[in-house]
Amino acid sequence: MPEISRDEVAHLATLARIDLSDAELDHLAPQLSVILESVASINGVAGDDVPPTSHAIPLTNVFREDVVVPSLTPEEALSGAPAVEDQRFSVPRILGEEA
Amino acid sequence: MSTVRDTAADLAAALAGGETTSVELTQLHLDRIAEVDERVHAFLHVDGEGALADAAESDARRARGEARGPLDGVPIAVKDVLTTRGLPTTCGSKILEGWVPPYDATVVARLREAGLPILGKTNMDEFAMGSSTEHSAYGPTRNPWDLDRIPGGSGGGSAAAVAAFEAPLAIGTDTGGSIRQPGAVTGTVGVKPTYGGVSRYGLVALANSLDQAGPVTRTVLDAAMLHDVIGGHDPRDSTSIDQAWPSFTEAARAGATGDLTGVKIGVITELAGEGWQPGVMARFDESVQTMVAAGAEVVEVSCPSFAHALAAYYLILPAEASSNLAKFDAMRYGLRVTPEGNPSAEEVMRATRDAGFGDEVKRRIILGTYALSSGYYDAYYGQAQKVRTLISRDFDAAFAQVDVLVSPTAPTTAFRLGEKLDDPMAMYLNDLATIPANLAGVPGISVPNGLADEDGLPVGLQVLAPALADDRVYRVGAAAEALLTRAWGGPLLDQATGLTSSATEGVTR
Numbered sequence: 001m002p003e004i005s006r007d008e009v010a011h012l013a014t015l016a017r018i019d020l021s022d023a024e025l026d027h028l029a030p031q032l033s034v035i036l037e038s039v040a041s042i043n044g045v046a047g048d049d050v051p052p053t054s055h056a057i058p059l060t061n062v063f064r065e066d067v068v069v070p071s072l073t074p075e076e077a078l079s080g081a082p083a084v085e086d087q088r089f090s091v092p093r094i095l096g097e098e099a
Numbered sequence: 100m101s102t103v104r105d106t107a108a109d110l111a112a113a114l115a116g117g118e119t120t121s122v123e124l125t126q127l128h129l130d131r132i133a134e135v136d137e138r139v140h141a142f143l144h145v146d147g148e149g150a151l152a153d154a155a156e157s158d159a160r161r162a163r164g165e166a167r168g169p170l171d172g173v174p175i176a177v178k179d180v181l182t183t184r185g186l187p188t189t190c191g192s193k194i195l196e197g198w199v200p201p202y203d204a205t206v207v208a209r210l211r212e213a214g215l216p217i218l219g220k221t222n223m224d225e226f227a228m229g230s231s232t233e234h235s236a237y238g239p240t241r242n243p244w245d246l247d248r249i250p251g252g253s254g255g256g257s258a259a260a261v262a263a264f265e266a267p268l269a270i271g272t273d274t275g276g277s278i279r280q281p282g283a284v285t286g287t288v289g290v291k292p293t294y295g296g297v298s299r300y301g302l303v304a305l306a307n308s309l310d311q312a313g314p315v316t317r318t319v320l321d322a323a324m325l326h327d328v329i330g331g332h333d334p335r336d337s338t339s340i341d342q343a344w345p346s347f348t349e350a351a352r353a354g355a356t357g358d359l360t361g362v363k364i365g366v367i368t369e370l371a372g373e374g375w376q377p378g379v380m381a382r383f384d385e386s387v388q389t390m391v392a393a394g395a396e397v398v399e400v401s402c403p404s405f406a407h408a409l410a411a412y413y414l415i416l417p418a419e420a421s422s423n424l425a426k427f428d429a430m431r432y433g434l435r436v437t438p439e440g441n442p443s444a445e446e447v448m449r450a451t452r453d454a455g456f457g458d459e460v461k462r463r464i465i466l467g468t469y470a471l472s473s474g475y476y477d478a479y480y481g482q483a484q485k486v487r488t489l490i491s492r493d494f495d496a497a498f499a500q501v502d503v504l505v506s507p508t509a510p511t512t513a514f515r516l517g518e519k520l521d522d523p524m525a526m527y528l529n530d531l532a533t534i535p536a537n538l539a540g541v542p543g544i545s546v547p548n549g550l551a552d553e554d555g556l557p558v559g560l561q562v563l564a565p566a567l568a569d570d571r572v573y574r575v576g577a578a579a580e581a582l583l584t585r586a587w588g589g590p591l592l593d594q595a596t597g598l599t600s601s602a603t604e605g606v607t608r
Contacts, residue, residue, distance in 0.1 A: 004469065008469075009465060012465045012468045012469055012472075013461075013465060015468050015472075016421060016452075016464050016465060016468045017425075017428070017445065017448045017449050017452055018449060018452045018453050018456065018461060018464065018465075019449040019450050019452070019453040020453060020461070021453070024453075024458075024461070027458075028461065028462060028465065031462060031523055032462065032465060032466060032469070034523070034524055035413065035462075035466060035523055035524060035527075036466075036469070038409075038410065038413070038524050038527075039409075039410040039413050039414055039479070040410075041407065041410050042407055042410040042411060042414065042479070042482045042483060042486055043478055043479075043482060044482075045404075045407050045482065045485075045486055045489070046482060046485030046486055046488070046489055050485040050488050050489060051485070051488055052481060052484030052485050052487070052488065053484055053485075053487040053488045053491060054308060054484060055294075055308050055338065055540075056294050056308065056309075056487075056491065056537075056538065056539050056540025056541075056566070057293070057294050057295050057338070057340065057540045057566060059337075059338060061337075062334075062337040064334055072201055072202065076201035076202075077201065079199070079201050080198050080199070080200070080201070080431070080432030080433065081430075081431055081432060082429060082430070082432075082433070082434070082435035083435070089430055089431055091430050091444050092437070092442055092443060092444045092446075092447045093441065093443055093444065094443065094444050095443075096443065
């Protein structure tokens with residue numbers, strides 16, 4: 001199992017949208033290496049003939065009748081939002097500053 | 100006279116017999132919380148006013164002859180990972196500090212419908228990631244047997260609340276052992292139902308293919324009575340099993356005779372050996388002998404793929420968690436941290452997730468992101484899903500030979516706070532015996548089965564049954580409990596001395 005480098009952790013943190021500090025990166029990289037080393041044993045345990053299981057109990061997709069049922073009011077749905085404007089979630093700018 | 104030490108079944112009988120009222124019982128437990136929770140820290144939020152109002156309604160219903168079921172009026176605590184309308188729900192995380200959900204989880208709605216006053220929300224490892232409750236952003240819960248030790252996790256708050264007699268009943272959730280392992284280390288009972296047996300609607304997902312809510316109690320009968328309330332099909336959970344379930348209360352009552360004649364029990368070869376505390380194994384061996392003496396036929400069964408369960412779990416869980424926790428994006432609910440200047444939504448997201456998530460959550464999100472990355476997916480996540488198949492096959496083969504499987508619930512007794520905090524792998528090993536059930540979706544129970552000789556701390560016996568056969572874990576669990584309690588001359592919790600005896604024990608107001 002390859003070691004996971006500090007740069008790789010920084011890249012993964014970007015993908016996961018978490019701003020990790022330098023101290024956190026220093027701390028996390030070796031810990032993740034230890035964990036990955038421990039789970040690496042799984043490689044090659046199951047052959048190509050073994051199907052993967054995503055859910056323990058076999059499921060088929062479930063549909064309900066296409067009828068209107070009571071749900072949250074707009075006020076309820078917005079009640080936990082950090083910022084609200086005109087019955088909508090108010091969010092920071094999405095595009096780059098030059099846009 | 101009712102006391103906080105009474106079982107939920109006893110309290111239900113006292114209510115039915117008119118010997119007490121729900122208001123009286125609820126106040127009794129609120130007093131107990133006020134007295135001991137500063138030391139135990141089982142609760143993140145106590146709702147005295149709401150609980151007493153619910154209790155008063157319950158008493159009025161009962162007076163009209165309209166009690167909704169046996170547990171109407173018996174108070175309960177709920178793990179803070181289930182949404183409660185009007186009550187804060189934090190999941191032990193700063194990212195949800197102060198969030199008050201606009202809806203009830205189905206489990207919570209069923210508790211309310213059945214008339215159980217909700218005392219409050221219990222502490223947990225952040226987003227249920229942990230085995231010690233030390234990863235709560237709001238500080239750890241302490242074990243009522245020894246306040247310097249962990250109460251297990253992630254549901255340490257629920258287990259400690261019932262062990263400290265702050266609540267007769269609690270709800271937990273179990274993704275890799277978070278109901279059963281806290282049960283074992285606090286000398287209480289915990290049940291993980293069959294996956295799909297209890298609705299996940301309103302359960303903030305950690306790993307949605309593994310999560311399952313269930314009872315946290317002091318006796319097997321109490322767990323069964325609670326399971327009868329919360330279980331059953333829910334159209335709001337697409338993975339909910341649509342079938343009728345037998346009465347688990349009846350199964351527990353049948354088991355309480357202690358007769359195990361004709362029951363075939365399998366001891367799992369792989370869940371023993373190196374790394375298992377001698378005192379844990381000694382109590383386990385004794386319990387097996389006790390069950391043999393009660394008529395059970397015991398055989399050893401091998402589940403070779405269990406050796407890879409921990410590795411599979413620590414790939415599948417972070418993978419699912421990293422995707423489930425993507426919703427905490429500072430836009431619709433929870434914390435929003437806005438860096439200086441005119442930051443973009445993405446910069447706000449990154450700053451918020453850094454400030455709002457604790458170390459363990461970050462570790463697992465990064466690990467899951469790695470496991471799902473292209474180039475690694477087949478080697479890790481794909482392999483883990485195949486190992487999941489092998490583990491299910493091991494269970495199938497074992498249950499072709501025996502009715503139930505048994506093992507110790509956890510490899511060790513409660514360790515000291517801080518002892519494993521900086522060593523994630525050592526912490527993960529606590530779940531060795533409980534994880535296979537989650538991967539295969541089968542039900543399991545942990546029943547207290549004595550104290551380890553080394554440290555005098557409680558040990559748990561795990562009983563596993565095939566999917567849908569939850570009644571068997573109640574029957575065999577209740578039998579083991581009856582036989583052991585008889586031998587001890589009383590409940591194991593009578594021997595807990597972490598909290599000195601106090602005013603609220605043994606008196607009713």
